[in-house]
Amino acid sequence: MSPPANISFARGAPSLDIVAVDDLRAAAERAFSEDPGGAFSYGTSAGYGPLVSWIAGRHGVEPEQVIATNGSMQADAFLFQLLVEPGDVVVVEAPSYDRTLLSLRGLGAELLAIPLQTDGIDVDALEQALDAGARPKLAHIIPNFHNPAGCTLSLEKRHRLIELAERHDFVLFEDDPYVELRFEGESLPTMLELGGAGGKVVYASSFSKTVCPGIRVGYLVGPAGIIADCRRIATGTYISPGMVSQAIVAEFCRSGAINRSIGMVKKALHERRDVLCAALGRDLPDARFVVPEGGYFLWVDLPDHVEVSDLEALARERGVIFVKGTDFLLEGGDSSLRLAYSGVPADQIGEGVGRIAAAYGDLVGTTT
Ligand SMILES: Cc1ncc(COP(=O)(O)O)c(C=O)c1O
Numbered sequence: 001m002s003p004p005a006n007i008s009f010a011r012g013a014p015s016l017d018i019v020a021v022d023d024l025r026a027a028a029e030r031a032f033s034e035d036p037g038g039a040f041s042y043g044t045s046a047g048y049g050p051l052v053s054w055i056a057g058r059h060g061v062e063p064e065q066v067i068a069t070n071g072s073m074q075a076d077a078f079l080f081q082l083l084v085e086p087g088d089v090v091v092v093e094a095p096s097y098d099r100t101l102l103s104l105r106g107l108g109a110e111l112l113a114i115p116l117q118t119d120g121i122d123v124d125a126l127e128q129a130l131d132a133g134a135r136p137k138l139a140h141i142i143p144n145f146h147n148p149a150g151c152t153l154s155l156e157k158r159h160r161l162i163e164l165a166e167r168h169d170f171v172l173f174e175d176d177p178y179v180e181l182r183f184e185g186e187s188l189p190t191m192l193e194l195g196g197a198g199g200k201v202v203y204a205s206s207f208s209k210t211v212c213p214g215i216r217v218g219y220l221v222g223p224a225g226i227i228a229d230c231r232r233i234a235t236g237t238y239i240s241p242g243m244v245s246q247a248i249v250a251e252f253c254r255s256g257a258i259n260r261s262i263g264m265v266k267k268a269l270h271e272r273r274d275v276l277c278a279a280l281g282r283d284l285p286d287a288r289f290v291v292p293e294g295g296y297f298l299w300v301d302l303p304d305h306v307e308v309s310d311l312e313a314l315a316r317e318r319g320v321i322f323v324k325g326t327d328f329l330l331e332g333g334d335s336s337l338r339l340a341y342s343g344v345p346a347d348q349i350g351e352g353v354g355r356i357a358a359a360y361g362d363l364v365g366t367t368t
Contacts, residue, residue, distance in 0.1 A: 003348065003351045004319075004348060005319050006319045006320070006321070007319060007320045007321075007344060007348050007351060007352035007355065008320075008321050008322075008343060008344070009320065009321065009322040009338075009339040009340050009341065009343070009344060009352060010321045010322055010323050010340065010343075011340060011342075011343055012147055012296050012297065012340045012342060013213050013340075013342060013343050014209070014212065014213070014265065014342050014343060015342070015343045015344065015345055017268075017345060018264060018265050018268045018269075018342075019211075019212045020211070020212075020257060020260065020261040020264065023252065023255075023257035023260065023261065024211070024212070024215075024248065024252065024257075026255075026257070027248050027249075027251040027252040027255060027257060028248045028251075030251050030255070031247040031248050031250065031251040032247075034251075035050075035247060038050070038243065038247055039243055039244050039247035039248075040243070040244065041243060042239050042240050042243070043240040043241075043243040043246075044231075044235075044240055045067070045231045045232075045234035045235040045238075045239065045240050045241070046063075046066070046067055046068070046231055047066070047067060047068025047069070047219070047240075047241055047246055048068065048241075048243050048246035048247050048249075048250055049063075050247075050250040050254070051068050051217070051246045051247075051249055051250035051253070052066045052067075052068055052219075054250060054253045054254065055068060055219050055221065056221075059190075059192060059193075059203070059221050060193070061221055062224065064224045064227065064228070065221055065222060065223065065224050065227055066219060066220070066221050066227065067219060067220050067227050067230050067231050067234060068217060068218070068219045068241060068246055069217075069218050069219060069220065069234065069241050070216045070217070070218070070238070070241045070242055070245075071206060071208060071213075071216040071217065071218045072175070072177055072204045072205060072206035072208070072218025072219065072220075073099060073218070074216075074218065074241070075204045075218050075219060075220040075230075076100065076103065076173075076175065076204060077103060078220070078230040078233045078234055078237075079173065079202060079204075079220060079226070079230060080103055080104060080107055080109075080138075081107070081233055082226065082229050082230060082233060083137055083138055083171060084104065084107045084108075084109050084137060084138060085107075085108070086107065086108030086109075087108060087109075087110060088108075088109050088110065088136075088137045088138075089109070089110045089111075089112050089134060089135060089136040089137065090104050090109040090110070090111055090112065090136055090137060090138045090139070090140065091112045091114055091126060091129075091134075091136045091138070091139035091140065091170070092104065092111050092112070092113050092114070092139075092140050093113070093114060093115075093116050093120075093121050093140070093141065093142065093146070093149075094113035094114060094115050094116060094329055094330065094332075095116065095148055095149055095299070095325065095328035095329045095333060095336075096113075096140065096142065096148075096328060096329075097142060097147045097148070097175070097328070098148075098323075098327045098328050100140055100175070101328075101330070104140070111330060112129060112134055112136060113329070113330050113331075114126045114129065116146065116149050116151060117151075118151055118290050119151065119152070119153065119154040119157060120141075120143065120146075120151060120152065120153030120154055120157045121141060121153065121157065121161070123157050123160045123161060123164070126139075126161075126164060127160075127164060130164060130167075130168045135168070135170075136168070136170045137170055137171065138170055138171045138172075138173055139161070139165065139170055139171070139172050139173065140173045140175060141153065141161065141172065141173065141174055141175065141191075142175050142176070142178075143158065143174055143175075143176055143179075143188075143190070143191065144176055144178050144179045144181075144182070144188075144294065144295065145178040145181060145182070145292050145293065145294040145295020145296070145297065146295075146297070146299075147177075147178070147295070147296065147297055148297050148299055148323070148325075148328045148338035149290070149297070149299045150289070150290055150291075150292035150295065150297045150298050150299050151290050151292070151299075152185075152188070152292075152293060152294075153188075154188075155188050155189070158188065158189070158190075158191050158194055159194060161191060162191055162194055162195050162198060162200065162201070165195075165198070165200040165201070166198050166200055170200070171200060171201075171202055171226075172191060172195070172200050172201045172202070173202050173204070174190060174191045174192055174201055174202070174203045174204070175204050176190060176203060176204065176205045177204070177205055177206040177208060177209050177218070178209055178294060178295040178296065179205060180209070180210050180262050181209060181210070181262070181265060181266055181269060181294045181295050181296070182266070182293060182294035183266040183267070183269055183270035183273070183293070183294050184270070184293040184294065185293040185294075190203060191203075192221060192222075199223045201222065202220060202221070202222035202223070202226060203220065203221040203222060204218065204219065204220050204221075205218065205219060205221075206218035206219070207249050209265070209295075209296070209342075210258060210261060210262050210265065211249055211252055211258065211261060215245045215248065215249060216242060216245055217241075217242075217245050217246055217249045266294070268346070269294070269295070269296070269341065269342065271346045272341040272342070272344065272345075272346050272349060273291070273292060273298070273341055275346045275349045275350065276298060276339065276341045276349050276353065277289075277291055277298070279349055279350045279352075279353035279354070280298075280300070280353055283353050283354055283356075283357035284300075284353065284356065284357045284360060286302055286303055286306075286360070287300045287301070287302060288300070288301040288302075289301070296340050296341065296342035297338055297339070297340055297341075297342075298338075298339045298341060299325070299336060299337075299338055299339075300336060300337050300338075300339060301325075301335060301336050302335045302336065302337070302360075303335065304335050305335075306335045306360075306363065306364065307334060307335070307363075308324050308325060308326070308333075308334060308335055308336060308337050309324055309326070309334070310363055311337070311356075311359055311360060311363050312324055312337070314359035314362050314363055315355060315356050315359040317359075318355040318356075318358055318359050319355060320352045320355040320356055320359075322337050322338060322339050322340075322356070323337065323338045323340075324336075324337055325337055325338065
């Protein structure tokens with residue numbers, strides 16, 4: 001087969017071949033025949049009851065501590081609407097998920113960007129900022145297989161962040177859509193689990209990466225008071241989230257299809273990660289990166305003199321796209337890029353990297 005005209009490492013989304021379409025169809029049929037009343041009515045802003053209970057069981061919390069939403073972006077939006085007022089300081093990681101930065105900026109938050117290290121946010125730098133007088137309301141942290149950086153927050157840093165949140169009285173927002181996608185290494189406890197009775201952690205996750213993004217189901221878990229407030233905002237926003245989607249996801253989870261789906265997705269991502277790292281090592285030896293142990297993303301640093309915006313334009317002409325590092329940072333990132341390997345089947349990754357390497361050769365004047 002001839003290689004595709006365009007290869008996209010740009011979107012943090014799965015390729016269709018790793019969506020469990022048959023299991024989803026079967027879950028939909030069962031959901032519609034077994035609970036048509038629940039699936040086809042408005043429901044409440046808490047979300048579809050059986051799904052809320054499943055999520056509560058999964059995280060060992062009470063159903064009152066859960067709100068299931070239309071994707072976790074919606075959950076984030078409710079939490080931000082509740083907690084963030086213009087001028088409030090919010091800690092973000094540098095780099096971080098571009099949509100989070102945009103939503104927080106849209107609310108008028110003052111963003112305090114703390115650099116990421118290979119084991120997550122630089123907690124010493126955060127502590128120094130707090131000791132120097134910073135008073136954040138909220139800290140947004142992506143603990144596992146970071147978007148865009150690919151790194152994972154160490155256990156020690158998870159503990160230290162909880163301590164800092166308690167000592168300096170801010171909410172720790174653990175944004176964790178990739179947690180189930182570890183294909184290498186040991187799983188770490190969530191800060192929600194470690195936080196215990198402290199009540200400082202609000203946790204978000206999603207079925208976008210374990211079922212499919214089009215289903216638009218995500219959720220928030222946190223202290224019952226915060227969740228009750230989010231439910232009130234949700235009622236005013238949309239009465240209730242999409243019950244049809246949530247009923248399908250509930251049945252997908254209840255039947256165990258979710259575990260098969262996660263297994264399939266992890267296997268494919270593992271292979272794609274391996275092929276991508278090998279191709280970068282072979283064709284683009286100037287690339288520096290942390291090898292992700294799960295998830296969708298690999299962050300590449302190129303030598304400082306390389307303008308990735310120029311590389312992006314040349315790569316696009318050669319039929320390959322990715323996202324520039326600058327999109328994920330308030331400043332800097334000019335020589336970095338994010339490669340999402342979730343959407344590119346393994347047999348196209350080598351071709352895609354070859355095109356980036358050829359564009360790099362055009363830019364720096366040599367083929368590497
Ligand atoms: C860190 C992070 N948070 C939130 C989201 C939003 O996910 P959802 O599809 O559940 O809205 C994403 C999606 O890529 C993400 O990477």
